Amino acid sequence: MTQAACRALPDRPQLLSASPLLREAVLRAALWPVAEHLTAQQTHIAQVILDEIVNSPREEFCLPLPSDSRLLAVAEAILKNPSARESLSIYAEQASFSERTFSRWYKAQTGFSFRVWQARARVL
Incomplete structure (x- = not known):
């Protein structure tokens, strides 16, 4: 993926609600061998992953502290x-x-x- 393709991604860690499509696409991508270039199919799946991340609803991330x-x-x-x-x-x-x-x-x-x-x- 290029930097330009990733510009829409958040610039800091965020908690998001992963859709079933995002989960399955990530599982598929995890099986790819390490290579310098993606195949056409891999490029499509990578774009789906990016689109799903960008469009996934964000969840509030809190870390409550105990009072004791x-x-x-x-x-x-x-x-x-x-x-x-x-x-x-x-x-x-x-x-x-x-x-x-x-x-x-x-x-x-x-x-x-x-x-x-x-x-x-x-x-x-």
């Missing part, structure tokens, strides 16, 4: 170093919770499981 000070300390540590891959037990221990209680409280206060919240923090 212990959970908030964990959240802030993750936001400072989103690539950290500590185990759930380490984070629970830092917050003085059992893993199960930590998980329940995190979900209750953020609306996301801890792992989903952590993955979203990495996207930011």
